[in-house]
Amino acid sequence: MAEIDCYIQRKTMLYKTGVEYGDYTMNFVQGCSHGCKYPCYAYLQKKRFGQVDDYNDWCKPKLISNTLALLDKEIPRLKDKIKSVQLCFSTDPFMYGYKEVENMAIESIKKLNAAGIKCTVLTKGILPISLAQLSRDNEYGITLISLDESYREKVEPGAAPYQERLAALKALHDVGCKTWVSMEPYPTPNLIEQDLQQILEAVGFTDKLIFGRTNYNKEVSSYKGHKDFYNKLAAEVISFCEDRGIQYHIKDKTITEE
Ligand code: SF4
Structure with a gap:
């Protein structure tokens, strides 16, 4: 298990996202030990705005220590407006090997569920089976763009091995939870x-699939025939x-006209 060695405070927690299939979101960690190299859009943004120094800094997660106090303050004000909260948009709520992050995610989901708010979770870590005890409206998802561990080690070096991720998702599915898989950013054949x-x-057992291309990557855009x-x-x-009767969503700009 890894330890968090930096804590920071924030003024706000819940915010409305502009992403395609999102409503509200929350990021209770700054940085992410998964260190994805597609590249990670959140890292690029944080670096651009000077919130992280470099890749190594990004990979050292900083926990927002007043997360639960902020939720207590914001949930009563926002609960009638919120349809769902996605954990997370610019970090990973079940960061692989970080128990403290996992605990904070679970406590946050409990607070949101207690106010009647459904949560949608997306991780490249391990979803704990204890999530099955929370609201059955919640949706639990993993990102899975390959089954090849050597590719995972190259592009998602700090994330959970694919089979562990899948097994945790399947376990939640098997006890009746709603599950989904994000197959994004899917690589072109010159990458793998x-x-x-x-x-x-x-992933055919899940309730929903999201499929999307890789963006912001020169190797992908230079691959002849990528469209x-x-x-x-x-x-x-x-x-x-x-x-199979599985719901799906194809991300914008994945399908293009010639
Ligand atoms: S898991 Fe998500 S937030 Fe973390 S490094 Fe990878 S893409 Fe970025």
Whole structure:
């Protein structure tokens, strides 16, 4: 287990996001030990605005120590406006190996659920089975863009191994929780040659799939035929989901016209 060695305070916690499938979100950690190299959009933004110095600084998570006090203050004011809260947008709520982050995520979800607010969780860590005891309206998701551990070590060096991630999600599914998988940022074949069908089969038990291309990556945009590639794969995802009655969402700009 890893220890948090830096705590910071914030003035606000819940905010409305502009992302495609989001409502409200909260980020109770600054930085993320998963250190994704796609690159991570949150890292690029924080670096641009001077909130983190460099990649190493980003990878040392700083816990927002007044998270629960902020929620106590903000939930009564916002609860009628909020449809759902996503944990998280610019960090990971179940950061691999950080028990203190996990505990804070669970306590936050409990507070939101107690006010009748549903939570949507997305992680590259391990979803604890104790989540099954919380509101059954919650939705629990993992990101999964490959099944190849050597690729995971290269692009998501601090995140949980794929099979561990999947097993935790499946365990929640098996006890009746709503589960989903984000297949984003999906890589082009010049990054890794892989079989989409194999990945789809591995996640075929979930209730919902999100599929999206890799952005902000020169190797991807310089891959000849990347538009055709994403169009073809998006069609495969849609057909797979329609055959199995799985909900799906294809992220903006993943399907493009020639
Ligand atoms: S898990 Fe998310 S927030 Fe963390 S480094 Fe990866 S992309 Fe960024």
